[in-house]
Amino acid sequence: MGLVKPGSRTSPLSRLDVRPKLALVGVVTVIAFVWESPLLGGGLAFLALLACLASGVRLGYLRNSLFLLLPFALLILITQGLFADEVIRMRTGQPTLTPWLTVPERVWWIGGASMSVEGMVYGLNIIFKMVTMTLLVPLLVFTTDADAMVLGMVKIRIPYKIAFVLASTLRFFPLLFADIQAITEAQRLRGLAPESMGPVKRARVYARLAVPLILGVIVKSQMLDVVLQSKAFSGSSHRTYLHESRLRPGDVALLVALALALVAVLILYWRFGIGRFGGPI
Amino acid sequence: MSVRSGQVTPLGSPCPAGRVSEWSVQGAHPPVAVLDRVSYLYPHSDRPALSNISLEIRRGEFLGLIGPTGAGKTTLCLALNGVVPQFYGGRFFGRATVAGLDSLDHPISRLARHVAVVFEDPETQITATSVENEIAFALENLCVPRDEILRRIAWALEAVRLEGTEKRPPHTLSGGEKQRLAIASSLALCPDLLVLDEPTSQLDPVGTQEVFATVRELNRTLGLTVVMASHAAEEMAEFADRIAVLDRGEIVQVGPPDEVYADGVRLAQLHLRAPQVAETFALARGKGLSVPRIPVRLQEGIALARDLSMQHPLDQPVACPEGIAGHPLPGTDKAPLLSVRDLHYTYRDGPEALKGITLDLYAGEYVLLVGQNGAGKSTLVKHFLGLLRPAQGQVLLAGTDTRTLKVSALARRIGYVAQNPDHQIFNATVEEEVGFALRHLGFSKRQVRATVDESLDAMGLSDVRDRHPLALPRGDRARVVVAAILAMAPEVIVFDEPTTGQDYRGAQAILDVSRQLHEQGKTIIVITHHLYLMADVAQRVIVMGAGRVLLDAPIREAYHADDVLASTRLTPPQAVLLAKTLHASFGMDDLCPLLTPAEVAGVLARTGGPRWDS
Structure with missing residues (x-):
């Protein structure tokens, strides 16, 4: 699919059953939501990044994904810096926050508002949550065979039709990206140089991608529909399976470890405040 | 049309016994499929895609479908497995039955047990991430037990000579291999009828040959009934038992390849092409050479050309005719427009x-x-x-x-x-x-x-x-x-x-x-x-x-x-292969390296062989 290195199918994570991987995604998401400490949240995001790299997810893909998050991250940082005072006072009990920047009075609507250091740190914590969850997607998708994903989802009682549609959608994305690339290339081969255009003109040119792209998607999905019908696909869960989804010792060990980790995180949070905003860590 | 008799052991087929025995015996059973005055219009269309089609598909035959783009070949293929009209809607008239089942009365999933379809694009029709999963997919949908699926995978892969590829991701296969995988997936269903819609149009010549040879082998050794739509005239002539010619939704001719492809005038009227060997001898006949029967298969043409050239040597050397191929290439004294110097390129994670x-x-x-x-x-x-x-x-x-x-x-x-x-x-x-x-x-x-x-x-x-x-x-x-x-x-x-x-x-x-x-x-x-x-x-x-x-x-x-x-x-091209036969007889010194049917026909007509007027 071009987004993962060829070795990714042999990475430790790719050898696991999809169920412990889904559990991993679930547990890490819960932990990311529970922890408000930017230090722990950052650590978790860093670990997710390392896991992606170890699983062969392309650096370029990660860079692009994180780059797309950048405007949202900036927005979060600014809004939390400006408007999170109440929440922070409630969580830390601090009567006053440390100002970092005060907006001049003459600025409309937010004039006089002050960006607090604590608010920005709190914003950082939200950004790390967002980064962690963004990194979990390729970690699951790129290390799991689509057929194995269907099988695993059926095992956890997701109806076959829904599991098939989900897996097919994931498989469709690389095709979509390939089409976008082919059309962009075709435009450049028609003498267009979007890089030397202004933003409005460039947007107008890119908007024209839609015509061949939508047409291509319609044709492909209709063709796929005909192919599936011809292969007796009806979406019924009443079917047999070539492969069996069995949990191996490694899968069970990961499930146990995840359960223990979740319990430990929750106990540490509620009992000792570890992971709380303004807590010991 | 060749009629096979007797039972052929189908490579240890795991298909249900009744089905296998039916595959191997032709003539003793009713036709696999019958189209009786079938007409069809797609939704929002006032022009019929199929018009009053009546056709019997005989058990064990290889039926070719030819016709220009828009003639209705794909629609006819899809009418055989019920996708037309069940999936597309529209207006359907007449009756289509496959293995005795009316295509309107039975769902596509039921008909899929009897009719398997291989489509044109090798990429779109592959839905799984490994070869074995691809073959298993339809069998799983039909609730075939796991052990049986495993048996059929091994058998189908052997039948299309793709053994050992079970675990490979399909995208690592060549185009020809992907189409053979699609055929294996179809074969594993033990269908009564295998329908292939332009399966070779995206392949290189050897991939095309591989697919045709595989289908023909399955047809010959297993007696599997095959319907194939294709523009590949040379291969159709070589492999099909009968050819049905479609034009604007109607069947305008049905007959053996020798009959269909020998009629160059009719084919030209329909904007179709005969195999080059047939075109060559038809042109030679037009130039006065007496040819009792226009050969449509290469080996027949080569044999005839060899006989003619041995019996009737050229009276004088043949120079290359005028034409674009004879134009001299631009000399190296001019500066090149595009120049490539020691170019190397390696794709990321790929070979050089x-x-x-x-x-x-x-x-x-x-x-x-x-x-x-x-x-x-x-x-x-x-x-x-x-x-x-x-x-x-x-x-x-x-x-x-x-x-x-x-x-x-x-x-x-x-x-x-x-x-x-x-x-x-x-x-x-x-x-x-x-x-x-x-x-x-x-x-x-x-x-x-x-x-x-x-x-x-x-x-x-x-x-x-x-x-x-x-x-x-x-x-x-x-x-x-x-x-x-x-x-x-x-x-x-x-x-x-x-x-x-x-x-x-x-x-x-x-x-x-x-x-x-x-x-x-x-x-x-x-x-x-x-x-x-x-x-x-x-x-x-x-x-x-x-x-x-x-x-x-x-x-x-x-x-x-x-x-x-x-x-x-x-x-x-076949014309070049015919020319090589002539070269073997006449020697290269006396004969220009010929390229086109017209050039070869010109030489054949000059051999002094029997002529219409003599």
């Missing part, structure tokens, strides 16, 4: 795609770039276009290193017509499409208008300037793209597989365009597998294989270098 390519292309040439899939043709052209930058070596356009030029700047000098013209169409009218790039290149309104008029006129599109480009037939869509490229006045135009997926008329229309452009002085580069279509348009052939240039020669020399062509999975 180009291994030290060095060649020169001169202004005004018509060059073919040929070679098997993966030979490096597209990679080389992407370097011309600036889409790829050399890892090592240089590409020079009129002496300028292309690394110093932007893609958009190169595009004004080298036009590119993609295999799928739809990827290059973005606008709501033909006129806007042709002027699209010009508006962004700073042309004034008046200049845009004048240039667009000129390009539309050159491509014969003035009458459709206000129509949506995507509403035009595929051949015209390609012309729209060519017109848009012409508007930028490039010196070089590259056609990437322009005839793939086209019927004979469509292919000829695009080649006519390329010929016109060449006559206007443009340099033409065509990437193609269809050597038989190019013999009277091109001058020079660059044969590529495994990232290297294997041969760079005038077309007469290249087409006769069958060892080099074979090393990159290409086969010379």
